[in-house]
Amino acid sequence: MKHIGLFLSVLTFFMASCKSETKQALKTETVSFTKEGELSILATETDSLKTSFDIEIAESEYETQTGLMYRQSMEENQGMLFIFPNVSSRSFYMKNTEFPLDIIYIDEGLKIVSFQKNAKPYDESSLPSNVPAKYVLEINAGLSDKMGLQVGDSIAFTRK
Secondary structure, three states, rough: HHHHHHHHHHHHHHHHHHHHHHHHHHHOOOOOOOOOOOOOOEEOOOOEEEEEEEEEEEHHHHHHHOOOOOOOOOOOOOOEEEEEEEEEEEEEOOOOOOOOEEEEOOOOOOOOEEEEEEEOOOOOOOOEEEEEEEEEEEEEEEEEHOOOOOOOOOOEEEEE
């Protein structure tokens, strides 16, 4: 009977060790930015350029579900553009996202319709668009205000 107890103790220790090593391995893997296009944001009144970003594009189901998860940071001139096949109310969250973001919801006419600013890392709370959107742009937190972005501004983007 002692041998069974010892065996179970060793087995439990071994399984716990494997589990923690797997989690550690996942955390050390880094995902780097891959430029897939460029995006410009234009002022509502004047159509003048407010800012531009190098973008990664997320449009497959896997890409849109993963987004910027498991990344440590993003340069100020970088963002991720999510392209959905339809117009709908959208909701994002920050699960496994390590740095704060501004989330910008954009309609099918390429106009900004709403913001979720300063989304907190790892927060799984729902961050809704509150109106229908076809596109979502994620940029570093604080840039929306710094660049004076507003509802009604428009975007234009090109693929690389």
